[in-house]
Amino acid sequence: MFERSPWFYILFISLGNVIAFPAGSHKSQSVCGYESCPKGVPGMLNVHLIAHTHDDVGWLKTVDQYYFGSHTDTQNAGVQYILDSVIQALLHDPNKKFIYVETAFFWKWWMRQHDSVRHQVKILVNSGQLEFVGGGWSMNDEAVTNYMSTIDQMTWGFRKLNDTFGECGRPKVGWQIDPFGHSRDMASTFALMGMDGLFFARLDYMDKENRLKSKSAEMVWKGSPNIGKKSWLFTGVLYNHYQPPPGFCFDLLCDDEPIIDDKHSPEYNVDDKVSRFISFIGNESKYYATDNVAVTMGGDFNYQDANSWFTNLDKIISYVNEKQETEGSKVNVFYSTPSCYLKSLNGANITWPEKSDDFFPYASDPHTYWTGYYTSRPAIKYFERLGNNFLQVCKQLYVLGEIGPEDQVDLNSMREAMGVMQHHDAITGTEKQVVASDYARILSKGFEECSAVTSAAIQKLMNPATKNRKNDLLKDVNVDEVSDSSEEIGIGAAQAPPTVSISSCLLLNISQCEVSEGSDPFTVIVYNPLSKIVNHTVRVPVSGASYIVKDPNGAELTVQVVPIPQEVLQIPGRVSSAVNELVFQAELLPPAGFKSYYISQGNNLNTVIEQFEIIGNQKQLKQGRGNIIKIGSGDFKVGIGAKSGLIELIERGDLKAEIKQEILYYESMAGDNSIFAKRASGAYIFRPNGTDAVPMKSKINRVTSKVYRGELVDEVHQQFSSWASQVVRVHKDKNYAELNWVVGPIPIEDGIGKEIIMRFTSNIQNNGVFYTDSNGREMLQRMRRASSVENNPNKELEDSVLESISGNYYPVTSRIRIAGLMGETPAVLSILTDRAQGGSSVKDGEVELMIHRRLLHDDAFGVGEALNETAYGTGLVVRGQNIVILGPMAADAPASPVYAEERQMAEEKLLAPWLFFSKTQQSYEEWMKNTGKEFVGLKPTLPPNVHVLTLEPWSGNTVLLRLEHFYEMNEDAILSKPVTLNLEKLLAFIQPTFIRETTLGANQWLENSKRMNWKSESNSVTEDTSGEENFLEQNENGVFDPTQVTLGPMDIRTFVIGLPKY
């Protein structure tokens, strides 16, 4: 057979550029973007009026309530009216401009418009009158989000805009005007998405003051030290939050007087208004470096009646500019957009200051640190993270299962639900309770729809008939890096297995699963969404005490049955007959593939080897340590003090660390918020009442621990009080401990809100330095501030009360770490999270994470409710998991081996193997004979430092693929190195028809990306290197070489891949 590389065909197809995606076809006729910008007048102060509306994708009202404008008693806000009204106003006057941000709302509106309206909107977009900025599905939070989900949600918003408007719909600036602090990873993300700049409003009040005074509110933000200049982003802090100047809010929701220009009217106010406006602008311009200023003209849900705004803005422009003629005024006002303002700044050609850390924590006054939302609503924060795990599984299985052209319903529902969840009042927990419940509904619906996809895909992949076709595809491909375990699916006769029902158990978190606890036999399909082979400890809730588990080869596995702690059995709302968990090890799970296990009840009791109880007394701890009872059978051990009942020791090989772990709580500040000093702890704000965290008040004042030892895992079930407990687990051959806690209902009968923390106390000398992750990606160094005053250049605030705890809290979306000498030995202690939490090192040697909170006061930032979550008639009970890693630090090496372990562990938690359950009618023999039990999606295996970040069906007959090098430079001697891989080989199994690289947001071919250049302090120019790397890898004929794709530390590369038509 004549064989020809698929790339032979690719050349023809891609050079012909027949696909319209991602760049649209509108560009040639249109003058959108920078070309449509108004030209300022040299020598004048050019005032860019930015007409905008800030439309929260849920906050005080649900997404639908905001869209349709219902429940006006809660808030007068209807997004559909805003868009209706703005579009009409723009159509009437080509000089007017407006920006729109939240694609979730825009899309809801667009889908309901007649073709004639759509046509008009396209004209507005193509002329630059209507410009999309930001453009994500929502305006995502930056503290508690994971980078995988922010990239997804931005990309999905971009996708809709790109499909609809082409190049003119491509957002060129980030517009994060409301999130409560800003992450460096988000800056990097925007830069890699091809954006030219970012504007935001909220940063520490003292930082803002200093920046304005020193004219450094506009800067070049160095997004990633690993990625370098292509991650740098011009960033501007808005002058007046995102509000109009005082007295100039012309919305129906505002009380300011309109401009009254009837000279005969006693109400005439033009002179007064104009002079106030010019005075405001004059003041603003003192703090900014160029002859341009931006003035935000809008606010939350403004422009329901666009005319009330535009009529008055027209008059401002007219009367202010009139003074140029009449009085020689040098103020020039016009309708503009953030990107046009950015263009003017770029044109000024000056040197800008630089910024290299992030904007956390955000404080709005001396007592108000917005660090409570890092933990607020821990259950919804977990549900969101589980949502990301399942969305990635769902997308991958959609592609691997060849479900067909991209579905319009099943997958999109989850994509959009996750996009909504990233909103800065969703995952943050800063919404009203009714809205939080609606987010949970939306996400549940997403799970439901995606389950249809995963079920269909797995059925197909388990079908031996599928196997044959797969094998045909693979026949001509020379795959030499296939792992040992990568057998193709299915063995035996080529007949379809009986259709089975395959389901997920979303309540495994509370050890509940209908299929596993109620069926005998049943199968568990363990799908591994990672790009590497993993071993996974499977835990399945069961009602019996003895089980037999067989792997795809029919081998009987070692199993262990562990009792579910009473505290879990009693979680309100748990409906389950499971009293035990069946534990077994799923070995060598293939990359993007699965293995199936057959489970039936047995006769031999898989009992624990050893079980005993420790009753500790926290008071006795002071009288010296008693015996230490160690768990863990390998290199890693955790020791429980016989007297305290607490973890007191962690050992790893020769490294022995005295580390005490406790669950404690801060009492929350109560207050009426009338003055800064009376700020209450609330959904946004964390403010302890001034005392240190205290231990649980328990009648018996002791911690009881039950120890279970087994062949696979040792566990200690610890009870701290009637509402706080945990299970400490050390798995055989694993170098970490799991802490699985149950907290709640948090008692409030004493009238005091409580913020529950997990604290580790060690003798590691970290000298005030600790590390937290930025959106789960790079690690940032944090320096403890002894007090807010000490570092405060503004001595007038010297008499303020110190917020030395909440002011030192940082978002921990993935992990927190301290490192330093422990006695003579350098050591690293890292704690991983399973959801976002706030964390800090408040004293040397300590690490703490806030795991739950229940409050009785509102903090007066709009929610109007205390964060007092209840469920099933009582305070919300939450179960979660933190992982403890301890390790050595070589004195002469820049990195500890723990850093790589952290990354791998974090990755394995974020994209954990997903369990699909199936009640089977088949006997074991039938199952062995009929069903495909193993599937390998990804072969050959990728290098260990690179993974598939994204694999999903995309526009037309294409697939979106992102590869990520997920180590930082200097983190590991080998894994931190750049790696070059052969994409052709990697993708051989789908026989792509073309492959093209795009920017991170997949809405622009990388070769077309030309970002603005900026001169910054370090005397360097942010040269546009976004497209360069791509060109470097093109050979002499200018053809992209997919056999040589290089990724440096932290690089993400995004590809659109054409599939053959089947």
Ligand SMILES: [Zn+2]
């Ligand atoms: Zn908002």
